[in-house]
Amino acid sequence: MNPFWSQIARELSPYTPGEQPRIANLVKLNTNESPFGPSPRAEDAMRAEATESLRLYPDPEAVELRQVLAEHHGVQPAQVFVGNGSDEVLAHAFAGLLKQQQPLLCPDITYSFYPVWAQLFGIILETVPLDDAMGVRVEDYRRQAGAIVIANPNAPTGIALPRATIARLLDEHRDIPVVIDEAYVDFGGESAVPLIADHPNLLVVQTMSKSRGLAGLRVGYALGDAGLIEALRRVKDSFNSYPLGRIAQAGAVASVRDDAWFRESCSRIVATREAMTRELTALGFVVLPSSANFVFARHPSLGGAEFAAALRDRAILVRHFGKPRSAPYVRITVGKPGDVGKLIAAASDILRGR
Numbered sequence: 001m002n003p004f005w006s007q008i009a010r011e012l013s014p015y016t017p018g019e020q021p022r023i024a025n026l027v028k029l030n031t032n033e034s035p036f037g038p039s040p041r042a043e044d045a046m047r048a049e050a051t052e053s054l055r056l057y058p059d060p061e062a063v064e065l066r067q068v069l070a071e072h073h074g075v076q077p078a079q080v081f082v083g084n085g086s087d088e089v090l091a092h093a094f095a096g097l098l099k100q101q102q103p104l105l106c107p108d109i110t111y112s113f114y115p116v117w118a119q120l121f122g123i124i125l126e127t128v129p130l131d132d133a134m135g136v137r138v139e140d141y142r143r144q145a146g147a148i149v150i151a152n153p154n155a156p157t158g159i160a161l162p163r164a165t166i167a168r169l170l171d172e173h174r175d176i177p178v179v180i181d182e183a184y185v186d187f188g189g190e191s192a193v194p195l196i197a198d199h200p201n202l203l204v205v206q207t208m209s210k211s212r213g214l215a216g217l218r219v220g221y222a223l224g225d226a227g228l229i230e231a232l233r234r235v236k237d238s239f240n241s242y243p244l245g246r247i248a249q250a251g252a253v254a255s256v257r258d259d260a261w262f263r264e265s266c267s268r269i270v271a272t273r274e275a276m277t278r279e280l281t282a283l284g285f286v287v288l289p290s291s292a293n294f295v296f297a298r299h300p301s302l303g304g305a306e307f308a309a310a311l312r313d314r315a316i317l318v319r320h321f322g323k324p325r326s327a328p329y330v331r332i333t334v335g336k337p338g339d340v341g342k343l344i345a346a347a348s349d350i351l352r353g354r
């Protein structure tokens with residue numbers, strides 16, 4: 001260990017993002033990016049912003065973007081917070097809302113960044129096991145807790161809870177902050193945003209990385225009671241007052257305004273997901289019911305790590321997670337139909353060779 005490291009740096013166990021290799025002709029189905037890219041209007045808006053105007057700092061409050069998002073989601077601008085990817089928004093929520101005297105609850109199999117932030121901010125995290133069908137059971141959260149964070153749809157399972165179930169969770173925990181991470185909600189989930197009006201403890205976090213094809217721009221946001229948003233703003237202004245550059249704000253605004261492009265690319269991804277699920281099932285895979293832009297699948301006669309490695313040998317990248325319950329599975333991002341064709345051909349080739 002380097003002698004100059006602080007105690008903080010020594011104790012961290014950082015998140016490992018999916019790899020971004022520079023290999024040509026790779027079928028990249030490992031990080032849940034959109035196969036379609038952003039709205040052409042967002043591209044135009046970003047090009048138009050890439051001028052001499054960049055000598056000036058961006059709007060630290062991203063007023064226009066928050067206004068546009070507020071209209072899109074039917075809330076007030078004071079109920080919107082934006083950040084450099086939803087990872088940053090979530091990190092601020094961990095620091096500003098989820099660190100309480102009692103432990104923070106989250107599912108045992110979920111977004112693997114949650115334990116990393118918990119450790120960074122000294123939050124005691126208590127995991128609640130998924131049920132036998134790999135679903136979140138909100139009844140299991142009836143215990144002493146200081147806060148709750150749940151991804152809905154969950155990652156990497158893709159399984160979504162209906163809004164009514166989230167409402168039940170919120171009604172049972174009116175006195176603690178509850179964060180619902182909706183990174184994948186646009187692919188068939190039911191958003192909890194309509195519950196904000198009745199639940200001042202609910203923060204909903206969304207991202208432009210997946211459904212809006214803007215992973216490279218880094219824009220995420222949170223919606224909730226103005227009091228919760230104020231906590232995020234206090235953390236942000238103690239960390240980085242300008243998390244979103246001018247180009248990011250311009251691109252994000254134009255993306256939200258192009259609803260037709262957004263809906264079209266989401267529905268194409270959903271259609272491809274359904275086709276991919278049918279084809280994997282026909283090959284003998286067990287595919288969890290996904291409401292996301294990926295599927296979590298296992299094959300009875302093939303280990304997850306083994307399958308991922310065999311796909312990699314065929315220039316197809318998927319994500320494998322090592323925890324005991326997720327180890328039999330691989331997470332496969334829904335790509336373009338052509339990419340899914342290559343995946344299915346490779347999978348049947350791998351199975352035949354056994």
Ligand SMILES: *Cc1c(COP(=O)(O)O)cnc(C)c1O
Pocket residue numbers: 032084085086087088111151155181183206207208209215218219220
């Ligand atoms: C991808 C993802 C995020 C982070 O997305 P950003 O690119 O940082 O906006 C957050 N939560 C979950 C569950 C994700 O899968």
